[in-house]
Structure formats: C-alpha cells, structure tokens
Amino acid sequence: MSENTPVLEMRHVDKSFGPIDVLHGISLKVRKGEVLCLLGDNGAGKSTLIKTLSGVHQPTRGEMLMDGTPVNFARPKDAQEMGIATVHQFGGTYPLMSIGRNFFAGHEPTKGFGPFKVFDRQRANRIAVDEVQKMGITRITDGDRLVGGLSGGERQSLAIARAVYFGARVLILDEPTAALGVKQAAHVLRIVNEAKRRGLAVIFITHQVMHAMAVGDHFAVLIRGAIAADFRKGEKSREEIADLMAGGESMADLEANIDGQLEAQDA
C-alpha cells in the first residue's frame, strides 16, 4: 500500500430505500492526514452518507474500499473494527458519568481476577485525562468529574480523543460544531487539526462553510444526494461554496429575493 492510497474510498455508490433514491453515484476518497469536508444543506443526504460509511446502511450499488481493498460492512461493528469511528453531536458521552467512566464505556480496564475483577478507576481516569490533554484540552485535570459539567466543545473533544485512543484510522465527525458557540467551535476545530496531524483520515460533515474552510483539505458539496462539486483547498471562495450549498442559486440573489418579499409585505 503506497502512501497515496486512500484509507477510505467510495466508488459510484448509490443508496435507495425501496423506490426512493437517496444517494446517486457518490465517489469520494480520504487519505491519511487529510480532512475531507462534506458540505450540504439539510436533506442533502449527509446522514445517509455517514450511515453508509459507518456500516449502518449498505450501499445499493457501487463499492467501498479501505486501503485499496473492497470492504463490506454488514453492521456498524464491522466498520468500527476496521477503524472507522463516528462521533455525533453529543454522541458517545454520558452527562452523569465521570470522565474516566465515559472514556472507557464498553472497554473498561479491570484489575483483579475471576469474579472479583474490578473496574480500575484510577487507571481509567489517568489515561482519559492524559489523552484529552494531549489533544490540547488542558482544563480537564480530574477524571472523576462528571461529563455533564463540561462544555459542548470539551465533550466533543473527549469523544474524539476516545476514538483516537481506541485506534481509529478514519474519524467521521457529524456536525461537531453545529450546536457550539464561536469559542467552543474553535476548540473542536483545533482538535480536528490535531487528529489530522496524527495521521488520521477525517471526514468532517458540516453546513458551516467557515468551519469547513478552517480545517479542510478537500471539499465535496452534496446536493439532493449527488456530489455537486468536488474541489481542493483554495480553489473556491467562501461565497462560491455557500452558493453551491444553496443549490446553485446565488446567495446574493436569495438575499435580494427575501428583501423584495419583505418590502412587498411592508407596502
């Protein structure tokens, strides 16, 4: 496998639910240490695409490849075992559990033997705090703290740090910044950059062009289930991307339209 083989690739993938076509001819690839931004308005098929990538849905047609070899995920677990980790908005964190317990939910470290295996709280806390700090969130110092007391950005970071620790190679981030304020979003974007620096392939789903432009190397715009544009960093301006997402209609026209309607109402 050469350095240039994409870690994860989709070739001409279609997905339909009965008679309803949701995705048509999706081809995309993401390489090691690269951030692919998937942009799209609500209803463009982003969730279906994520679910297909993470093994929840199977493609109706087309193929998926990992490291150049075709793969077939029957269940989300298959994708996870191949190193594809999906982090949803607040996904995978439990507000009323401590940071250490959250980090290791489902993979608890234990000590002792036989029926007396106990959850190794100190080790769990230490590793969790270490990993989160390594991702640049230095405010987290106590693994016993409840996750509900963290900010949205810190919770995202915890989820990402966990995915990285458990050996993720492809990180799918589903609208990680959607519910966050400006500063919190900046936190998360920094973590995305950190994940990229460590050689993960990141698929970043968002409808906020600014956030995408801050971290993306490669962009794909999804409109009505098809890739409407596919370009690299610096090839398009922010306005052009926003226009693309709005379905080809220029944002400026759209704004003019709204103004016109408002004036008509006033009159």
Next chain:
Amino acid sequence: MDLISGLLRRPAAASVLSLIGVLAFYVLFAGADIGKLAGAASWVNYAARIGIVALPVGLLMISGEIDISIGAMIPAGAMTTAIISGYYEMPIVFGMIGAIAIGLIVGTINGILAVRTNVPTLIITLATLVGMQGVVLAGSKLLTGTASVPLTAPEWAKTLFGDLMFGGSHQVLILWWAGLAVVFWFFLHQSRFGNWIYAMGGDKESARNAGIPVDRMTILLFILTATAASFVGMCNAIQFNSAQVSGGMNDIFNIIVSVVVGGVLLTGGFGSVTGVFVGALTFAIVNKGIDFTAIDRNWSNLIIGIMLLAAVAMNESFRNLAMRAAPSKRRKAKPEGPDGSIVVSSDSITSKK
C-alpha cells in the same frame, strides 16, 4: 467543608439526609423513643422485604427502564411455593425451584418484550403485572379451588428463609437483604458491568455503539427484578405458613418510592446501591416507625408524600452540584483560566433532550 460538599455530591446524599430528617422529626417533635425504635423489628423487617426487591429495581431504573410487574411477582412467588409444596405436598425444594422459575420466566418475558418492541417498559410490565395477577388467581382457583393455600415448611427451610433470628423478632430476610446489597454494590460500583448499566441509562444508542451488549443486560436486569420479587414471596410463604392471592400490590409503589428517595433518577443514568439501601430503610422507618410516635399512623402516607418531594428536590440540586464541579482538590489549587468557567453544564444537557 470540602468533605461535606464532596459527600453531598454522591447519589446517596438525599436519602441519607431524608433518613436523618425523618428520625429527627420523629424524635424531636413526635415523641418517639429512639431506644425503642432502634430495638424494634417491625421496620427492619419491612425494610428488608421491600429492600431486596428495591436493589434490582434500582439497577433497572439506572439503566433507564422500569418494572412494575414486581407487584404481582411477590404473591406469584408465594403462591407457587404454597401450591407446589403445600397443596401438592411435594418437598419444599420443588416449591422453591418453582418460585424462582416463575421469576425467571416472567423476567425473561419482560426483558425480551422490552428489547424486541418499542413499547415503553412501564406499559409492558403493567401488562405483565395485570396478566400475572390473572394467572395467579385463576391458576390457584383451578388447581386448589381456593385463593389461600396453607403450607408447612421443614425446619431447615424456615431457618434459611423464613424464621426469626435468635428467638427475637428480626426476620432472617434482613441478612439476605444485607448480603444482596453487598453483591449488588459490587456489581454496580466495582465491576465493569456497572459502567454498562450507567451508560445504558445515559444514552442507550451510544452505549450500543460502544459495544455494550445492551439487550442482554436489559433482559438480565428484568430477570433480576422479577426473581427478587418471587424470592421475597417465597420467603413470606415459608415464614407465614400460607400464601394468599392478594397482597403485595402496595409494594409496587413502596418499592419505587424507596428507590427514588434513594437518589435514583427516574430517567436513568444516575443512582447508587447505598442510596437504594438507605431509601428502603427510610421508607420503612416512616411507614412502621410511626407506631412509636404520638402521631396517628394514618398520617404516615402524608409524611411519605412530603419526603418523596423533598428527596427528589434535593436529588435534583445535588446532581447539579455534582455536575458543576469536581470533588477533587486539584482543581481548587489551579485557578480557572481567564477564558471562562465551566457553567455551560445544565443547558447543554437539557438541549440534548
């Protein structure tokens, strides 16, 4: 101060405060003799009866589900024991196996329905509650022609399950309660399975994605609640030498109230075995301890109502406290960065729900 605030953040805090509050009220204002109360068996016996079932119900509620069929399972366990070993005069062991088996069966049915359907478990177990009442009544009438069956248990069974200890008036059930509390404490707070239960109550979908066998754990917890209830019924039948079809219905609410007073969050994800243990104790003291005061016992339900509200209100505020800050000193030594505090907490959670 640090110690106190650290203790307040524990899930059991409200139940301990409720217990202290009730005791103080009884002793200071109602003229209870604390010596007599402490020596009395009535409330400890009652606490053990509801406490044994409250332990698994607490775990189930932490995992985000509820089981009210326990109300029918206590008489079901008692009747099964009495019909097999009393009416049919088979050895007591068969009656005991029968009682445990009926718990296993109903628990499995509840659990499978809970994971296979989208019906809320309140409704599922309401259905099995009513259904089991019918089965027990009709079955008893059909097999024995009566709704009350006598039973004579051999000495060893009485000693183990249904006797008074040391010739006093404390039931042996108390030891079972204490022993089971230790087992459940280990299971929830020390073993990795406890972490799974909390995660399931916190966010079932994420727990499943994290590889936690959510369905198997749910079925297991339903089996534990139903079996604990039929076990208590079996012990009662052995002790009182008979079993009736009615009886045990009040227990549903008493058990759930003591679990909630014990600091378990109704929506799941939070609670502790210590809390559930103290919750059952507190409930029993209110309910039975009132006989040792100058208050008419008919008022006891009012006190329970007030206590329930107070305990839940305390739980809410302590939980917010727990979420906002850490019980560790390390953070204290390190001042907050200028970029802000950790206050985003509660709204980010409510917005999620």
